[in-house]
Amino acid sequence: MSPSDIDEAEIIVLLRLERKIEAIKRLREQTGMELTAAKDAVEAIERDQQR
Template identity: 50%
Template structure:
């Protein structure tokens, strides 16, 4: 085997690995967005039914909201759930309305 063939083969393998990783990452992000949308819908249903539900993990977020610290509450929500900024903001604002 000559050197140019090995270099070409190595580059091909690297490209395939990078593309496979990119596809997997895209699927994970898409699944995360789908889960966030489902959580939003469930929250809206609970709000419509007048049911208040706070996860035990969210007590810190609620405490920050009660202290008037909305931005730290959103940050805390994101750290707990891994949600993106928009989802966290919407969820915290719904929690704030329930207080």
């Protein structure tokens, strides 16, 4: 699955609702990523949103 297949908007909404664990789960469902990779990706999205 390519990065363009990720519903980043959904991840951002979950982060804004302070539902980080759910965001990680959704990213894993969308991409098949390992847990640590998905956590790192969600945290990167979170950092980008804080700028």
